[in-house]
Amino acid sequence: MKRRTLFLIFVALACACTGTLTAADLRAIPGDSVYRFDATLSDQSGTEFHLGERRGRPLLVAMFYTSCRYVCPLIIDSVKGVEHALNETEPAHLRFLLISLDPARDDTAALKSVFDKRKLDAAHWTLARTSESNVRTLAALLGVRYRALADGEFNHTSALVLLDREGRRIASSEALGATPDPKFMAAVRNALEISTK
Amino acid sequence: MRLAALLMTVLLPSAAAGDFVRLPGQAAFTSILKYTDSDGKVPIAPFELMTTPVTNAQFLAFVVTHPEWRRGTAPSVFAEARYLSHWGGPLSLGAAAEAAQPVTHVSWFAARAYCEANNARLPTWSEWEYAAAADATRADARKDPAWRDRILGWYAKPANVPLARVGQGSPDLHGVHDLHGLVWEWVDDYAAMLVSADNRNQADPDVLTFCGAGALATDDRENYAVLMRIAMLSALEAHNTTGSLGFRCARGASGDVQ
Numbered sequence: 001m002k003r004r005t006l007f008l009i010f011v012a013l014a015c016a017c018t019g020t021l022t023a024a025d026l027r028a029i030p031g032d033s034v035y036r037f038d039a040t041l042s043d044q045s046g047t048e049f050h051l052g053e054r055r056g057r058p059l060l061v062a063m064f065y066t067s068c069r070y071v072c073p074l075i076i077d078s079v080k081g082v083e084h085a086l087n088e089t090e091p092a093h094l095r096f097l098l099i100s101l102d103p104a105r106d107d108t109a110a111l112k113s114v115f116d117k118r119k120l121d122a123a124h125w126t127l128a129r130t131s132e133s134n135v136r137t138l139a140a141l142l143g144v145r146y147r148a149l150a151d152g153e154f155n156h157t158s159a160l161v162l163l164d165r166e167g168r169r170i171a172s173s174e175a176l177g178a179t180p181d182p183k184f185m186a187a188v189r190n191a192l193e194i195s196t197k
Numbered sequence: 198m199r200l201a202a203l204l205m206t207v208l209l210p211s212a213a214a215g216d217f218v219r220l221p222g223q224a225a226f227t228s229i230l231k232y233t234d235s236d237g238k239v240p241i242a243p244f245e246l247m248t249t250p251v252t253n254a255q256f257l258a259f260v261v262t263h264p265e266w267r268r269g270t271a272p273s274v275f276a277e278a279r280y281l282s283h284w285g286g287p288l289s290l291g292a293a294a295e296a297a298q299p300v301t302h303v304s305w306f307a308a309r310a311y312c313e314a315n316n317a318r319l320p321t322w323s324e325w326e327y328a329a330a331a332d333a334t335r336a337d338a339r340k341d342p343a344w345r346d347r348i349l350g351w352y353a354k355p356a357n358v359p360l361a362r363v364g365q366g367s368p369d370l371h372g373v374h375d376l377h378g379l380v381w382e383w384v385d386d387y388a389a390m391l392v393s394a395d396n397r398n399q400a401d402p403d404v405l406t407f408c409g410a411g412a413l414a415t416d417d418r419e420n421y422a423v424l425m426r427i428a429m430l431s432a433l434e435a436h437n438t439t440g441s442l443g444f445r446c447a448r449g450a451s452g453d454v455q
Contacts, residue, residue: 032273037275
């Protein structure tokens with residue numbers, strides 16, 4: 001009986017870890033897609049998800065960390081700037097994913113606190129954390145460069161990266177602030193048109 | 198060739214993974230990178246490093262057992278089209294790639310996967326820089342003009358000559374070969390060297406492009422050999438490959454991954 005319970009727990013854990021993506025699912029994703037990286041992340045509510053589950057709609061991704069004093073609040077402002085620049089109908093198709101560079105300190109509670117403080121809309125926004133090794137791989141896939149500083153802060157480039165619905169990098173912007181770069185906005189609108197066809 | 202590679206992985210697991218040697222580390226190693234937050238002093242914990250760069254034969258053994266990393270199979274997001282392009286085929290070295298030559302045309306993702314599969318990791322930049330500071334008798338020979346001249350002599354050599362086999366010549370003090378003079382090498386945190394970030398469009402580049410302090414400078418401009426490595430690594434993206442860029446793995450002092 002005990003053994004059977006243990007077995008069931010094991011099966012449950014195995015399912016939780018492997019999620020819904022099979023090797024065949026991964027192979028069906030284009031080779032130039034960031035979604036070929038099979039990473040498990042967890043969101044501001046502690047719910048786990050696979051990066052590849054974001055496939056199907058364009059996604060705006062950036063990396064940040066919650067204790068950051070300088071650029072990170074601006075990164076959220078910049079993403080909000082893109083959200084506001086879109087008209088009423090478009091945002092439903094664009095989702096926003098901000099991934100922490102600092103998984104050691106950015107636990108679910110820290111993400112949740114920023115999520116609430118910045119009044120983000122859970123239908124479109126996700127603040128996420130993942131393992132340190134995954135952070136390095138994701139940063140490499142997104143072209144974000146970063147370095148941990150001696151005082152616990154991070155030095156990092158601050159790109160907003162636009163992925164098309166297949167997860168391909170189609171545009172990025174280093175411009176920060178509430179007014180988005182017009183070229184980048186054009187790419188966002190273009191991606192949304194494609195996805196609504 | 199495929200059978201040979203399979204036999205090699207079965208019969209010679211340690212050779213396939215590469216030989217590691219222990220390096221003692223240093224409490225405050227003086228890096229050529231003078232970040233304002235750390236003043237260029239980096240603690241290097243004891244660690245193990247492969248005595249030679251990973252060879253074509255070793256990497257072939259890896260792709261035999263890891264089909265997802267074969268040329269033509271590895272997604273382009275992890276390895277650009279030039280990935281292993283000097284090999285005869287996905288599972289054969291061919292005439293242009295010798296077994297004992299260092300493997301090149303490998304992306305950072307592929308190098309990382311190789312090390313992971315061998316219970317190891319890529320060295321950090323600091324570990325690599327610390328290891329590469331040694332000569333045959335000293336752990337840090339960088340101030341010696343002879344050390345610098347020897348390395349710069351390599352840069353003066355034409356790049357169209359075939360790569361030598363790994364492990365030729367005498368090892369350094371730690372028993373490590375080929376840190377200079379053969380290939381450039383990937384490091385795990387190559388993307389942490391924020392020297393190429395273009396921040397010309399920002400009003401206040403120091404604050405806006407980077408989160409916090411930590412700008413990069415160097416006070417050792419004479420050390421071209423290492424500065425050239427930094428310039429090259431900072432210009433690359435993780436899926437890039439070149440004909441002169443290989444890697445070796447590192448692991449913790451007790452043989453664990455960390």
